[in-house]
Amino acid sequence: MTRPLRFLWIALLLLGSLTSSGATAERRPAAAFRPAADVKNAAQAWTRAQALESSRKGTERARLLAALPYYLAVLARTGADGKRHPKAPEAAVRAAEIIEQECRGKELLAAKYYLIAAFLRPGWNVWQRAEKAHLQAGKRKQLATQLKKLSARASGLAKAFANKATADARQQAERLRTFSREVSARAEDLSAERPVPPPPPARKIPSETQPKPEPAPEPPADPITKPPPELGERSPPGPAGEMPFELPGSKPRLSGWLRLRDNTYLHRHPHVAADDIKEVLLNAELAVPLGKHTAFVSGEANAQYAASDSEEDAELLEAYLDLHAGDWDLRLGQQVFSWGSGKLFNPTDNLGPWRSVDPLDPQRRGLPAALIRYSHGPFSIEGIYMPAFERTELPKLGQRFFIYYPDTLENPLPGGDALTVNFIDEDYSAEPGGLFESNQQAVRLRASVGTWDVALSYFRGYENIALTAGRITDLDLANETVDLEARYFFPRQSVYGLDLSGWLGKLGLHMEVAFFDIDDTGEDVGIGDQDYTAYVVGAEWSIEDLIGEHDLQLSLEYAGEIKDDEDDRIYINRIYMDALLFRLQYTVDYRLSFEVRGAVNLDNESSHTHLEARYRWSDNWVATLGVDLLDGPEDTFFGAYDSNDRLVATVRFSF
C-alpha cells in the first residue's frame, strides 16, 4: 500500500471512530456517514456530493455533513483500471474543508486530507493548509517527513516530464521542480531544531496593486490526469493568483474639474455694489501609486471677478501619503475630513475647516493631520492628531455675505434716533495659533450592526466657525453713528458624537447627535460658549418611474438643539437650531434633472430655497441654472442675507 493510500485509510478509520462514538455535535447514526447504496462508483459519488452541497435544503451544516461521506467515497474508490477518480484531489480538499469547518477538534484529521490532496496532485499548494494543525498538535517532525516525501514525489514527476519532448512538458517539469524545492525547503525548516519560521505567504490577489507575477505552477496532467472541467462544477481555488490586470489607480493620474459660475444678484446690497460676480474654480488632483501605498495631492484655484475688483486665490486641499500594512492604515499630511451620515447637515462633522466666503456654496478645506486606522471586518477605529488649528474662512468685511448685523443700535440718549452702525474692522487676535500649541485630536469608532451603520466619535479641539462679539470703537452721537469692530472667538470644545444610519424597507433613516462641551471664552459671545446638544434625524425615499421613467428622490431632515438658554443673536456656526431641511430631486433622464433644496428655520421663520435645473451635455460637461431665495426677519441668519437673492448659472467640465 502506498504511503498516501495508507494515510487515507487511517483517516477513514479515524473518521469512522469519530462518527460512531458520537463525539461530534452532529450525533448522527454512523449509517448516515456512508454513501447511499445506489452510489456505485467515484464518479457518482462526486456528482452526489456536489448536488448535496449545492442543494438548498436544510442548514449549511447539514448539507456539508451529508456531502462529506461522498467526498470520502470519491477518494476511496478506484475505477476498473485501478486508478482513482480525477476529482479525488478536489474531493480530499473539500473533505478537509468540511471537517475543518464542522468538526471541532479534528483539525489534524483535516490537515491529513490536505496532505492527501497534495500527494494526489503534486504542484498544488494545499500542503500549506496542513501546517498549522500539525504544529499545534506538536507533529512538526511528522509533517517534515511527509513534506520530504511530497518533495521527492514532485521531483520524480518533474524528471518524468523532463524526458518528454514537448514544450509543455518541459514547462511542467520546471514548475514541479520549483514546487519540489519550495516544499523541501519548508521540510528542512520544520525538521531543524530552531524555531519554525513563518510559512511562505499565501499567494492571494492583493488589495494593493503589485507587479504582475509569473504564472502560477499548474498541477501536472499525469499521472493523475486533470479532466476537462465539468459544467457547473466549482473549481477549487487556484493554487495561486494575482490581480489579472492592472487596477485603476495603478498609474499616476491627474483628474479634476473646472467650473465657471456667474452669480447675478437680484437686489441692490446696502453695503456692497457688486451685483454680478463671475467665478472660475479649478480643482485638480494627482494620485501617485507607490507600490501598495499612495501619494495624493489635490488643490483648488479660485478667481472671482466683480465689476470693480477681482480676487484670485489658490490653495492646497490635500497632500498626503497613504500607507497600508495589513489591517492598519496610516495617512500623513494635509487631508480633508468628512464625518456624519446626515445628508444635509452633520453636527458630528467638526474636524476640518471650510471656505465659506459664499455660505450658500461652501467648500471643504484640508488641514495637516496624522490619521491611523485599524479595520477588521465591519469594525474600524481611527485616531486623528491635528497639530495646528485652522479656521473656517468666512466672508470678509466688504463682501456681500459678510453679516452686516446689527444695522442699527439703540441711541443712549433719551428720545434720540437709532444709531447707524458702521463696521470698520475685524479682529482675529483671539484665534488659536502655533504648531502643536493649538493641536486637536479626534477618535472615531465605526461598525456595521445588522443593516445599520453606527459611529461613535470624540473630538477635542476648537470651534472653527468663529463666534462674534462687536466692540464699539467710536461713537458719534452728533451724527448718530457708531463704529463697530467684529471680534472673533474660537472656543475650545469637546464634542461627543453618535451617528446611526440604515434602512427600513425602502425608507432610509439616519440620526446624528453631538454633545458640545464648550470651554468658557470669558467674552460676550451670548450662548455661544454654553454647552448644548445638536441633533439631526432624517429620512430619504426614492420613487422610480414616477411618471414614465422619471424618478423622484426626497431627503428630509429635522435639525434641533437642546440647550439651557436662548438669545436672539445670529450664530453662524449654529444656523439650524430648530429647522427643517429638504432636498427633492426630480430626474427626467440622465441629461435633465430638477432639484429643490433648502432649509426652513421653524423658530424664526427664515428660510433658504435653492431651485435648480441641471442639464448634462455629455459625461464631461454639465450646466446648471438655479436661483437662491433667502427670506426672513433681519435678525435671523437667512434674513440678514435677504438682499442676496440671486440667479446662478454654472458650467462644469470634468477631466
Add this chain to the structure above:
Amino acid sequence: MNKYVLPLGLLLAVAAISSSAEKEKKKESEPERMARAAMKKHYLQMTDKQLITKAWMNIVERNGRKQTRHMWRMSETNKKDEERYVVVFDSPPAIRHTAVLLLEHRGRDDDTWVYLPAIRKTMRISGTNLRQSWAGTEFSYKDLKRESVSANRYVLVKTEKQAGQAVKAPAAKKSPTGKKGRPKSMPTDLLVIDAFPVTKQEKAEQGYSRRRLWIRSDNYLATRIEYYNKRNKLLKTLVASDLRHVGKTGKVRAYKSTMTNRKGRRTEVRFEEIHINEGDIDDRIFTRRYIERSR
C-alpha cells in the same frame, strides 16, 4: 360507539383527499421538472468562487446619445453561497473612483454601500429595494444577482433550434489553424423556459410577473431573457452574445450583454476581460475600508 364511526371516517377521508391533493400540488409536471433541472445547471454555470471582470458599459438613449462607463468588478462566493462584490468606476471623470460594495446575506437584507469621492463619504443604500436601477442602467440590482432557483417556478415552454452562436476559445483571435474569423457555428438547442417568482420575497425583489429565458442546452447559458411586468407586458429584453470559454475553467460567459427596455433605451455591457477562479481574493477587498481608499 357507532355514532363516532361516521364522523371519524369522514374526517379520515377528507384528510386523505387533502393529503393526496397536496402531493399532487407539490409534484412537478415533466416540463417543470426539466426546466428546473436546466435552471439548476444554469445556476451552477453562473456561480463562481471568484470572478474578476473589466468592462465598458454604454447607456444608449432612444435618440442615439450615449454615456459610457468603464468599470471593474471583483466578486467572490463564500461557502454559504453568499456572493459579495466590489465595483469601481474608472471613467468618466465625473464618477471616477465611485465604488459599490455589496455583501449578500442568506436570511436577511444584503448590505450595500456606495462610496462617493466628491463628498468623501460612504453611504449605505437600501438592501431591500433590489428593483431599483443599478447605476442608472436598464439592469436592476436583482437582475445582476444569480438566479434563485428555489424561489421560482419554471416551465419548459418549447425548444428551439438556433443557427448558433459558437462559443469561442478563451480570448481567441485566431483559430488553431491560424485562419482568422469566427469558429464554425453549430446549431444549438435552446430551451425556452418561463420563470415565475413564487415566494413573497422573490416577487417583491423582482417586480416581474414572469421572465422567459432562452437557455442553451450545451452550456446552460441564458442567451436571451424577456422580462414581463405585472400586466404581463414586455418590459425589457436581455440579449447575451459573444460567448467564450473563460480561461481553463470550462465556464462559458457572454462577453457582450445588451438590455433594451420597451422604449428603446438600452444598456450594453462589453467585457474586456473575465477571470474566473484565478486565486483567492483578499478578504480586505470586500470592505468599506477598501472602497474608501479606491481613489
